[in-house]
Amino acid sequence: MVDAHLIQISLISWGKENFRQFPWRVTRDPYKILLSEVMLHRTQAIQVVPVYKQFVNIYPDLPTMTQASKSELHNILYSLGLRWRIDMLHQMGSDVVRRFDGKIPVAKEDLQSLPGVSEYIAGAVRVFSWNLPEALADTNTIRVIGRLFGLKIKDSSRRNRLFRDLLLALLDLENPRLYNYALLDLADKVCMKKQEPACEQCPLKSWCLYAQQNN
Ligand code: SF4
Incomplete structure (x- = not known):
């Protein structure tokens, strides 16, 4: 069972330790x-x-x-x-x-x-x-959402209604800026595209279907 509020807290807390500096x-x-x-x-x-x-x-x-x-x-x-x-x-x-x-x-x-x-x-x-509430759908954020919910990910998934609704449902409406930075950075550093995701280091692992199926 996914708890959006707990996911937001976990993600932002991970982000504060791991944000990329640009x-x-x-x-x-x-x-x-x-x-x-x-x-x-x-x-x-x-x-x-x-x-x-x-x-x-x-x-x-x-x-x-x-x-x-x-x-x-x-x-x-x-x-x-x-x-x-x-x-x-x-x-x-x-x-x-x-x-x-x-x-x-x-x-x-x-x-x-x-x-x-x-x-x-x-x-x-x-x-x-x-800091307006926007759920940013790109190939990276969609990859995290797809794995989290055990969905098959395709090139077209970022335009898919289900993926976008899930992305929106998890958005932290009070801290959208920090939340989006954390999600983008998690996709880059942990839930990677070209390497196996480092699920053991991921703050979302206890909710993630991909991690459960591949454990
Ligand atoms: S647990 Fe693994 S697959 Fe799931 S979101 Fe984290 S890094 Fe990605």
């Missing part, structure tokens, strides 16, 4: 968090760290970034690849100035109306900037 986790500035999420798309965090630091050093806020030319942005971002990101950031900056008076919008539909802002990125900006 420069975009020490800010609540939605511009910087949006920037980091765009950079992290399909790119490893370790690659993003130096680029992110350089970028926010040169362009510390959105008005400054919107003054930059595409080639100036390219000079910093080229090492991350995915050229669409550069065009998209340029366009996104102009859109925010034109449509939202230069402020990153809070409403999810407004965020998702910006170029390149997916449902995941919009949710990440809301939860990490403003």
Whole structure:
């Protein structure tokens, strides 16, 4: 039997001992968090760290970034690849100035109306900037949920209603930021994709069907 409240407490308590340290986790500035999420798309965090630091050093806020030319942005971002990101950031900056008076919008539909802002990125900006209750569904968080409930995991599972409902049902509504950091970090460090999950170290093992079936 899964107890959502106990899972939340266990997960956040594990997180406080194990959180990964990233420069975009020490800010609540939605511009910087949006920037980091765009950079992290399909790119490893370790690659993003130096680029992110350089970028926010040169362009510390959105008005400054919107003054930059595409080639100036390219000079910093080229090492991350995915050229669409550069065009998209340029366009996104102009859109925010034109449509939202230069402020990153809070409403999810407004965020998702910006170029390149997916449902995941919009949710990440809301939860990490403003601590709003968002259950972030990506391949990593869905893998943990799938194993926890003994579900078969496919590429399409992050769009599957059951997975998303379970992810939402476990969300800590009082501490969504810490909860999401902990779930993402657990997926990276313990409930791994390319190696066997380290269930003996996992704070969720007593509820986890995968751990019970493979013990
Ligand atoms: S117990 Fe194992 S399979 Fe289950 S969530 Fe933890 S690491 Fe993943």
